[in-house]
Amino acid sequence: MTITRELKIKNTLSGEKEIFKPITEGKIGMYVCGPTVYSYVHMGNVRTFTSFDVIYRYLCYLGYKVRYVRNITDVGHLVGDVDEGEDKIAQKARLEQLEPMEVVQKYTNDFHDVMLTMNNIPPSIEPTATGHILEQIEWVQQIIKEGLAYEVNGSVYFDVLKYNSEHPYGELSGRKIEDLLSNTRELDGQSDKRNPLDFAIWKKAEPQHIMRWNSPWGEGFPGWHLECSVMSTKYLGETFDIHGGGMDLKFPHHECEIAQAVACCGTKPVNYWMHTNMLTMNGVKMSKSAGNSFLPNELFAGDHELLEQPYSPMTVRFFFLMSHYSSQVDFSNEALQAAEKGLKKMTTAYELLQNMNAESFTGSGDSETAKRIQNSCEMCHVKMCDDFNTPEMVAAMFDLCSVINSIENKQIKITDLDAGTFELLNNTFSGFLLDVMGIKIESDANDEGNEEAVNILMEVRGLLRAEKNYALSDLIRDKMAEAGIEVKDGKG
Ligand code: AMP
Ligand code: ZN
Numbered sequence: 100m101t102i103t104r105e106l107k108i109k110n111t112l113s114g115e116k117e118i119f120k121p122i123t124e125g126k127i128g129m130y131v132c133g134p135t136v137y138s139y140v141h142m143g144n145v146r147t148f149t150s151f152d153v154i155y156r157y158l159c160y161l162g163y164k165v166r167y168v169r170n171i172t173d174v175g176h177l178v179g180d181v182d183e184g185e186d187k188i189a190q191k192a193r194l195e196q197l198e199p200m201e202v203v204q205k206y207t208n209d210f211h212d213v214m215l216t217m218n219n220i221p222p223s224i225e226p227t228a229t230g231h232i233l234e235q236i237e238w239v240q241q242i243i244k245e246g247l248a249y250e251v252n253g254s255v256y257f258d259v260l261k262y263n264s265e266h267p268y269g270e271l272s273g274r275k276i277e278d279l280l281s282n283t284r285e286l287d288g289q290s291d292k293r294n295p296l297d298f299a300i301w302k303k304a305e306p307q308h309i310m311r312w313n314s315p316w317g318e319g320f321p322g323w324h325l326e327c328s329v330m331s332t333k334y335l336g337e338t339f340d341i342h343g344g345g346m347d348l349k350f351p352h353h354e355c356e357i358a359q360a361v362a363c364c365g366t367k368p369v370n371y372w373m374h375t376n377m378l379t380m381n382g383v384k385m386s387k388s389a390g391n392s393f394l395p396n397e398l399f400a401g402d403h404e405l406l407e408q409p410y411s412p413m414t415v416r417f418f419f420l421m422s423h424y425s426s427q428v429d430f431s432n433e434a435l436q437a438a439e440k441g442l443k444k445m446t447t448a449y450e451l452l453q454n455m456n457a458e459s460f461t462g463s464g465d466s467e468t469a470k471r472i473q474n475s476c477e478m479c480h481v482k483m484c485d486d487f488n489t490p491e492m493v494a495a496m497f498d499l500c501s502v503i504n505s506i507e508n509k510q511i512k513i514t515d516l517d518a519g520t521f522e523l524l525n526n527t528f529s530g531f532l533l534d535v536m537g538i539k540i541e542s543d544a545n546d547e548g549n550e551e552a553v554n555i556l557m558e559v560r561g562l563l564r565a566e567k568n569y570a571l572s573d574l575i576r577d578k579m580a581e582a583g584i585e586v587k588d589g590k591g
Contacts, residue, residue: 128335132344141392143385228326251291253303272350324355
């Protein structure tokens with residue numbers, strides 16, 4: 100399949116919007132840094148993964164065959180994102196009195212549940228860091244062989260200064276080595292590093308460290324940055340198309356990834372780097388450490404002191420889509436309520452569209468109305484092809500909503516447009532709503548299921564009342580009221 104539309108992507112490496120050219124025609128390799136599974140994902144994390152889900156969806160919609168790799172970090176990410184100290188997973192295992200792999204499983208399960216609830220499509224491959232220890236050891240050996248890493252006391256460090264004498268370090272995040280050097284503290288004599296900018300690619304496991312593997316340098320574990328270099332190139336090739344993550348990962352994580360790959364494979368690993376901006380709370384980045392994060396379930400249940408009401412997963416998804424992935428988004432009840440209204444407009448229009456029939460339109464494809472529809476449909480693509488501009492695509496979709504409403508209330512007559520243009524409207528609106536935006540329409544089947552469940556509860560309650568078990572029947576009534584279903588006891 101030939102893809103005719105020209106797509107532009109803002110490449111963090113150049114700072115420019117560039118015309119996207121895949122390495123292999125019609126195919127795309129995309130890697131996105133996944134979660135560190137030591138706790139529940141918060142809404143900030145969810146924003147980043149949802150942004151890349153929409154990007155993935157649109158690439159597929161354009162007709163590309165995309166191999167989408169998103170990893171699970173289950174070892175090597177140390178508390179504070181530094182090179183010394185406890186592993187985040189191991190720390191949680193100690194606090195929760197679990198095996199590290201139990202921690203990994205528990206929070207991986209939660210992550211998968213949340214992704215599913217948000218209607219994010221699973222990646223093509225979801226590799227784990229612990230599943231690629233051998234490959235990581237091979238990379239460390241190769242980087243040592245290239246003279247760009249050194250071993251001290253069972254740990255191996257990447258030699259940033261030596262690397263920088265041959266290749267620029269700091270290109271991605273726009274940092275200069277002199278500035279980096281003047282901003283880092285002197286080594287305190289305790290460190291094994293030759294230079295404070297050096298980073299660990301393999302760490303010796305101290306006796307209390309529970310996550311450990313044999314290596315040529317003794318028992319240890321891989322450095323955090325290494326896994327993404329190893330797993331992205333293993334599944335996508337030494338150079339691949341797109342690498343994404345939150346902008347907080349630009350430095351040092353992605354900068355180190357580039358250095359490792361150039362050192363090991365002799366080539367730049369990624370053609371297009373993409374970074375999403377942060378979800379904030381009153382302007383402060385949402386994070387576990389700042390204590391200002393919402394868990395998805397708190398948001399969906401309205402179970403948080405800052406929430407005026409619950410917000411459905413699709414409302415939250417729509418709220419994310421209303422901003423560009425590269426803009427900061429501040430969380431607020433007003434913005435979510437606006438998203439709720441906007442989503443309702445979209446889904447209502449979608450339902451109206453299902454009851455319309457292309458054959459009934461008898462007008463011309465040159466009419467004003469037909470041209471308006473053709474233009475707004477085209478705008479959906481034009482905006483998405485312009486660095487995935489979701490808010491402007493949503494604006495074009497709102498225009499299509501107005502058209503659908505006008506057809507419904509007969510302001511637009513069946514003689515005002517032709518069947519072909521109606522088909523275009525139908526395909527574009529449905530395709531962008533369901534496939535690109537990833538909005539899941541709560542189906543009638545679901546409502547029927549709910550109705551059935553309510554009937555069963557009412558029947559049980561009737562039996563309880565007949566037995567004069569008012570405590571339990573009142574409990575059911577109160578719980579149903581909490582869920583928004585009012586039960587009135589009357590005759591029958
Ligand atoms: P972590 O599990 O901490 O490695 O983070 C997983 C992903 O979530 C990374 O791509 C982060 O950049 C991203 N992330 C973390 N906090 C936020 C936030 N407040 N808003 C958007 N993305 C975030
Ligand atoms: Zn990564």
